[in-house]
Each structure stands twice: as structure tokens, then as C-alpha cells.
Amino acid sequence: MKGIDIVIVNWNSGTQLRECLRSIETSRNEAAPLTVTVVDNASSDGSADGLPSPSYALRVIRNPANLGFGRASNLGAREGNAGYLLFLNPDTRLHPGALSIPLEFMESEAGRQVGICGVQCLDDAGRIARCCARFPTAWRLIGQALGLDRLFPGWISPHFLNEWPHDTDRDVDQVIGAFFFVRRAVFDQLDGFDERFFVYYEDLDFALRARRAGWDSRYLARAKIFHRGGGVSRQISARRLYYLTNSKLLYARKHLAGIEAFLVAGAVLLLEPLARSAYALGRGSLGEFSDTWKAFGWLYASLSRLGGGNRR
Numbered sequence: 001m002k003g004i005d006i007v008i009v010n011w012n013s014g015t016q017l018r019e020c021l022r023s024i025e026t027s028r029n030e031a032a033p034l035t036v037t038v039v040d041n042a043s044s045d046g047s048a049d050g051l052p053s054p055s056y057a058l059r060v061i062r063n064p065a066n067l068g069f070g071r072a073s074n075l076g077a078r079e080g081n082a083g084y085l086l087f088l089n090p091d092t093r094l095h096p097g098a099l100s101i102p103l104e105f106m107e108s109e110a111g112r113q114v115g116i117c118g119v120q121c122l123d124d125a126g127r128i129a130r131c132c133a134r135f136p137t138a139w140r141l142i143g144q145a146l147g148l149d150r151l152f153p154g155w156i157s158p159h160f161l162n163e164w165p166h167d168t169d170r171d172v173d174q175v176i177g178a179f180f181f182v183r184r185a186v187f188d189q190l191d192g193f194d195e196r197f198f199v200y201y202e203d204l205d206f207a208l209r210a211r212r213a214g215w216d217s218r219y220l221a222r223a224k225i226f227h228r229g230g231g232v233s234r235q236i237s238a239r240r241l242y243y244l245t246n247s248k249l250l251y252a253r254k255h256l257a258g259i260e261a262f263l264v265a266g267a268v269l270l271l272e273p274l275a276r277s278a279y280a281l282g283r284g285s286l287g288e289f290s291d292t293w294k295a296f297g298w299l300y301a302s303l304s305r306l307g308g309g310n311r312r
Contacts, residue, residue, distance in 0.1 A: 002107065003033035004099060005080030005184075006088055009072040010048050011041040013090035016228065018047075021054060023093035023226075028056045030100035031084075035059070037076040041066040047090075069177075070193035070202040077184075077192060085187055087203075089178040091228035095122075101223035102181045115186035115215025116207060118175020119223035120166060129227060131176035132161045132219050135208055138260035141252060145264070145272040147279060172219050173211070177203030178227050186215050194254075201247035208255060237288070241295035245272070246302065269300070 006024065010017050017038065028034055035057040040048035042065050051060065059079055063072060073087055084103060102117040111117075121129040134140070134157060143149045143156035150158070161172065180203055190209050193202045207217050245268060252264040273296040280288035 002031075002084070002103070003035070003082035004031040004084045004086050004103065005077065005082040006034070006036045006086045007073055007076035007079075008036065008038045008088050008090055009041060009069050009076070010038055010043060010090050011066060012043045012045045013047050014045060015047070017090040018052065020088065020090050020092055020094075021051065021058070023095075024056065025054045027094045027096065027099050028054070030097070031103055033057075033082060034099075035080050035082065037061060037079045039063065039072040039076040041068070041072055068195065068198035070197050070199075071195040073202075074192040074195060077187060081184075083184055085182045085184050087177065087180040087182070089227070092178055093226040095224040095226070098179075098223050098225050101220055105218070105220060106181070106183065111218065113214070113216055114218045115183050115210045115213075116175060116217040117181040118172070118217070118219045119179050119181075119225055120219075120221045121176060121178065121225055121227040121229075123227070123229065128166050129229065130160045130162045130164070130166055131178075131227070132164070132166065132172040133159050133174045133176075133204070134161065135173045135204070135211075136248075136251065138252070138256050138264050141248060141264045142267040145267040145275065147275050166219070167221055169218065169220050169222070171216050173217065174204050174207040175217050175219055176227070178229075179225055180206075182206075183215075186210055186213070189213060196250060197247050198243055199247070200244045201251045205251060205254065238291035238294040238298075241291060242298045245295065245299055269296075272296075 008020065024036060037059045038048060039061045041063050048060060048062065051058065061075060077085055084106065098119055102119065105111045106114060106117060118132065121131045123129050136159065140156060140159065144159065149156045190206060190213065194205050197205060249265055249268060252261045256264065273292055276292040277289055280292060
């Protein structure tokens with residue numbers, strides 16, 4: 001079946017979820033069959049209540065607690081059986097062609113070895129966002145921990161492909177997880193997202209496992225969405241930093257050699273909070289300074305619960 005099952009993981013997204021669903025309504029004729037599953041991670045703002053009744057099939061799964069992005073996405077994926085899965089953030093809105101262009105490309109000869117597609121993301125001002133990234137190396141992760149990628153981008157390549165204007169199609173290491181269009185066969189082959197990543201890096205981990213399994217990731221500039229960016233995590237900077245750093249350590253432990261993972265952990269746990277603190281104080285931001293130490297306090301307390309390093 002060549003249709004699309006869209007999975008939206010919702011957590012306190014406010015009115016953004018409704019705006020996202022309305023944009024899907026306008027694109028419903030671009031793929032058939034089309035189903036949408038909203039997996040609500042115990043939102044407390046009522047954002048998943050009283051959703052409109054669209055013309056496409058809409059399911060809502062209500063989790064009793066916040067299970068994280070990867071686990072919730074896997075739950076939503078199991079609800080359908082279409083040939084393609086689209087993991088879509090609630091802070092997005094589809095433009096015309098956002099579904100049909102990736103679908104047609106994946107069905108073409110040129111897309112035969114492509115497992116994951118991404119699209120062009122536009123911000124509030126209509127500008128193209130740099131949203132594709134490189135696979136992390138130990139050197140790059142250490143440079144990020146110290147802020148060296150910002151100070152010396154010619155020496156340490158930044159995570160995102162900032163030097164490329166994102167105005168043409170090309171193969172990339174990773175497309176943004178806000179619009180993650182995946183062949184169901186690839187998703188099943190890789191057993192879905194690694195649920196040890198609560199949020200952040202689960203899409204990067206998936207893209208790397210897909211590459212190692214022989215599947216490419218492709219960015220399609222002709223297909224466009226609006227992406228607010230940051231989503232609700234803008235409201236919780238300390239928590240965002242905690243989850244981001246936790247996932248970074250898990251990724252390094254899972255995919256890098258032992259000595260490399262050790263060096264990354266040392267840089268992240270010992271030097272990154274100092275670098276972030278110096279940067280925050282240099283800007284006179286006591287709030288950022290406080291958030292840094294809240295996040296790393298939670299991280300130090302949770303070290304014993306890090307994953308066991310299984311390779312999936």
C-alpha cells in the first residue's frame with residue numbers, strides 16, 4: 001500500500017496541533033490512503049482534547065505519562081500499515097506538495113535506495129532554515145561541548161549544514177526530525193526508533209542505522225513546510241539542555257569507539273557546563289547560567305540510568 005501514515009507526537013503544543021491538522025486537511029488529496037495518529041504524551045494544556053473531525057482518518061492515543069518522542073512515535077507507527085510513515089512535529093504546517101513530492105520521489109527510480117526524505121523548512125519570516133545535519137564525530141561533539149564550532153567553524157564543522165543554502169535537492173546525512181518521511185519497510189527493518197533516546201538524537205540515530213543498512217537520506221527543496229522551531233521546548237530551556245546532553249552521551253556511547261566515547265563524555269560532563277557558564281556570564285544572562293547548572297545537576301543525578309550501550 002503506497003499511502004502515508006502520519007504520526008504526530010504531542011506534548012502541550014497548544015494551538016499548534018490544530019493548525020498542523022488543518023494544514024494536513026488541505027493536503028489530504030496528495031496521498032491515499034492517508035491516516036493521522038496523534039500520540040499525546042500526557043499533555044496538561046488540553047491541546048489534544050476536542051480535536052476537529054477531519055475528512056481523513058484521525059486516531060488519538062493518550063499515554064498516561066510522557067513516554068518520550070521515540071517511544072511515542074513507535075506506538076503511533078504500529079497503528080497503521082501504509083507504505084510510508086511521516087513523523088511530523090505539531091509545530092509544523094504543510095505547504096501544497098509537502099506530501100505528494102516526497103511520495104512521488106520515493107516511488108521513482110531515483111529514490112529507490114532512499115529510505116528517508118526531508119523537505120525545505122520555512123521560518124516565521126518565510127526564510128529557508130538550515131535544517132540538515134552531519135553525522136557527529138568525536139571531534140565534532142567535543143568541539144560542540146566547548147563551543148569551538150561557533151568560534152572556529154572553519155576548523156570544526158558545525159552540526160548543521162549552515163554553509164549550504166538548502167535551495168537544491170541533495171543527499172545528506174540527516175534530515176530534520178520535524179518532517180521525517182520514512183519507508184515503512186526501512187522502519188520495520190530497523191525496528192523503529194531506539195526508545196532509549198527520550199527526545200533528541202533519535203532521528204540522527206535512526207538515519208545512521210539506515211545508512212549502515214544501505215539506505216540514503218534525501219533532502220527535497222521543492223517540498224516545503226512551515227516549521228516554528230523549538231516548539232514547546234522554548235519554554236523549558238533547562239529541561240531541553242538536560243535531554244539534549246543526555247541523548248548526546250547515549251549517542252556517543254552507542255556509535256563511537258570506546259576511547260572516543262570516553263573523551264566525549266569527559267568533555268560533556270566536565271567542560272561543557274564551564275564553557276556554557278562562561279558564555280552565559282559573558283552575556284550577562286543569569287537565567288541561562290542557572291538553567292545550565294539545573295540541567296547538568298539532573299544529568300549527573302541520572303548517570304546511573306544511562307543505557308547499557310547495546311548496539312541496535
